[in-house]
Amino acid sequence: MSYTIYTESTPNPLKVLIMLEELGAPYKSVKVDLGNEDQKAPGFLKLNPNGRIPVLVDHDADDFVIIESGAILQYLAEKHGVFQPTDAKGKSEVNQWLMWQMGGLGPMFGQLLVFAAAFEDKIPEATARYDKEVKRLLSVMNARLEGREYLANDYSIADIASIAWMPPTQRLGWDLADWPHVKAWFERCISRPAFTKAVEALGTIPEDIRMRNFRKATVGLGS
Ligand SMILES: N[C@@H](CCC(=O)N[C@@H](CS)C(=O)NCC(=O)O)C(=O)O
Structure with missing residues (x-):
């Protein structure tokens, strides 16, 4: 092994x-x-x-x-x-979007789940703050994916990192159709047998x- x-x-x-x-x-x-x-x-x-x-x-x-x-x-x-290019610029692009997920989408989503679910929305202002922030990040991702198949050139570790945070959107009852380029990207990524x-x-x-x-x-x- x-x-x-x-x-x-x-x-x-x-x-x-x-x-x-x-x-x-x-x-x-x-x-x-x-x-x-x-x-x-x-x-x-x-x-x-x-x-x-x-x-x-x-x-x-x-x-x-x-x-x-x-x-x-x-x-x-x-x-x-x-799943990442070897040239400095290509690799940096992958890392930029990997860091974006690690420092943004993942932690903000985590906090949304804490306030919406774990604290059962007892502090609505806090839930609203993270709800707004996660939706803003999905809009950033949507704009990034307009006219491109993947977050950084070819399918890469940046995509792999963000794919994992899409199922929670479904668990919250959100419709990815609100971010159509994210939806198309997610469908592209999950059609891979590895997913x-x-x-x-x-x-x-x-x-x-x-x-x-x-x-x-x-x-x-x-x-
Ligand atoms: N930045 C870490 C976050 C890891 C993380 O928060 N993992 C969660 C599961 S997705 C966990 O272990 N939670 C247990 C806990 O909060 O005690 C990473 O990306 O590996």
Whole structure:
């Protein structure tokens, strides 16, 4: 087995599973039960002191441990020589949109879910702030994708990072048709066989358990 991925059915591990499936690399999945706070157990914190998934271990590189989904995608892209160009400008474009996802879309979406779902919209002003910000980011993405197939030239790790945050829009009941270029891009990306395989590998979790785990992990509520 080349890699071990520590995962659960949430957006950030999905990015890594898509990448591993794209590579056709042999890997083993280890489930981290967020409801059981496995991510805060001493053994796991030795792997990732930040107590978050995903974590990747590369067994072909002396069990090298990589944390942070964006850094994992960059590592795999470098190592396998795929899904990012090698010239400085091309690579920078990919990294710009990867960082945009890592610093913008992902965290803002996370906060929206905290205020809308985990805190059950008890602070409507906070929910509204993140709702507006995530929709603004989707509009930025929509404008970027007008007249282009992918976020940065060819299909790349920038796309892989953002794909994973589209299923939550559906969970919130949003219609991607409101951002037609994002919708077309998402359909293009998920038509790739790796996406279907990654979703299968990610597995599902009943919505009530997902929400209970999320509330416990993010705002310390629930048992
Ligand atoms: N920036 C990190 C974020 C990782 C992250 O927040 N992962 C969530 C699941 S998608 C998690 O581990 N949550 C558990 C917790 O909040 O305790 C990355 O992209 O890898």
